Amino acid sequence: MKQPKTQLGAGETLLERWGANRTQSDQRAVGGHLYLTDQRLLFEPHRFDASLSGRGASVLLHDITDVVRVPRDLKHFFGGGLRARLGVVTARGTHLFVVNDLAGKARRILEERDRSRSSG
DSSP: OOOOSSOOOTTOOEEEEEEEEEEEETTEEEEEEEEEESSEEEEEEOHHHHHTTOOOEEEEGGGEEEEEEEOOOGGGGGGTTTSOEEEEEETTEEEEEEOSSHHHHHHHHHHHHHHHHHHO
């Protein structure tokens, strides 16, 4: 599996890598990859989107309070609103991602979050 450009922490293990678009604003979705590790969820934009000010994101698993399905919202057409999105909820807000197999990825993130909480 291709490793992220962002260096993983000491003892951090990469578990999954998925193609994803991250909603950066109501008017912008950034293409890239979403990485699930045993410690966090990490989004890295593709080189092209990064060159156009596309930003990455990193969320520690223990900071995730829920993972939800956010329904289509045509008001956010360019921000990924044409499809239901994966909502990763934290105390600071919700990160939105367009992914395939939304329900499966939500389950996988929650499983790993729960595993990290029980082992830590």
